[in-house]
Amino acid sequence: MSARLVGLVGAAVLLLASAATVGDGAAVAPPIPAAFDAKSAYEVIRMDDAVTLVVSRGGKQGRVRLAGLIDPAPQSVQSCQAFAANLLAGELVALEFVEDKDTPERSAYVFRGPDGLFANVELIRAGYGAPSSDKHAHLALFRSYADRAQRLKKGLYADAAPPAGAAADTDDVTIAPGETVVYSTRTGQRYHKADCEHLKKSRKAIPLKEAKKRGLTPCNSCDPPK
Ligand SMILES: [Zn+2]
Secondary structure (H helix, E strand, C coil), X not given: CCHHHHHHHHHHHHHHHHHCEECCCEECCCCCCCCCCHHHCEEEEEECCCCEEEEEECCEEEEEEECCECCCCHHHHHXXXXXXXXXXXXXXXXXXXXXXXXXXXXXXXXXXXXXXXXHHHHHHHCCCCCECXXXXXXXXXXXXXXXXXXXXXXXXXHHCCCCCCCCCECCCCCCCCCCCEEEECCCCCEEECCCCHHHCCCCEEEEHHHHHHCCCXXXXXXXXXX
């Protein structure tokens, strides 16, 4: 099959998917495939940062920014750049330039050849890119995938620390499902119910059995299980 025909088949598949929904059903526009043509493709030399490609064509090098993506937070740049480099470095890409007056660099929708992968979306979908709020043709699609990545804890969202105080400090004890749990403090000789006022400074979950074994005695004010 010729490259041109592959491109056309790809376009047809994407047209069929035009009513596609993402995640919870937010209707989105389909990505527009750039019919992949190796002659007009750019070679990706490397990622210069998390959202900027160094590309080459006809012996000339230039930089191009992934349209619709913001710079990641400083602590995330390395992981985002590594993910983008895995997708794109050394590959041929088709570029669809996007009007963007806010940046001196040219921005583009980047389609990897020969599979037509929409790289801008892929970074967001996998949780290694965040959409900008600037208006562009695929803003709704980008946002929809960003929400989904967050919900499914993909990529960087997986590393997000649980909210502080969500879990009690369990020390070195194992708590079996269904086991009666009481709470002790770091230094006290009593054990308590979860909401006891004596647990304000420290709170460790501990099986009732273990509390007794350690010689802790029930608190007088909260009346924990005995
Ligand atoms: Zn108590």
